[in-house]
Amino acid sequence: MAKNYVVTLIVLLFFAFAPKAFAQEIAQPQIENLSIYPNPVNSNRQFIFITSKHNLVKQIEFFNAIGKKIYATTLTGKELNISRLATGVYFLKITENNITETRKLVIK
Known part of the structure; x- marks a missing residue:
């Protein structure tokens, strides 16, 4: 009887910690200090x-709330004209x- 409890406990511990032990985290590179x-x-x-x-030069693509691409441009400086949005x-x-x-932009 005690043997069943030990086996059950080992199985429960395995499933509790297995996802963390086998998870592979792939670090996605990020644009440093993007603002x-x-x-x-x-x-x-x-x-x-x-x-x-x-x-550096940036390619900017604009998507609306339903995921449709509505505009794309290349930005060589810091200032982006949004008057058409x-x-x-x-x-x-x-x-x-x-x-x-990917970042979210809200225009009020």
Whole structure:
């Protein structure tokens, strides 16, 4: 009888700690110090600023709330013209030096 409890306890402990022991974490590279400001932004502003540690050329893709790509551009500086965008929530796919990150932008 005690043998069954020991086996059950070992099996329970295995399943409790197995996911942590076998999980493989793959570190995704990130764009260092990526920042979008102001965010949220008022609809009367025409520009936002996208900066990073190295401020290299960035490819920016805009997606609406349902995931449809609505605009793409290349950013060589820090200032991005958003005057063509209506109020709403957008997702920005930002690629710099072959590293991609996604950020949310809210236009009020």
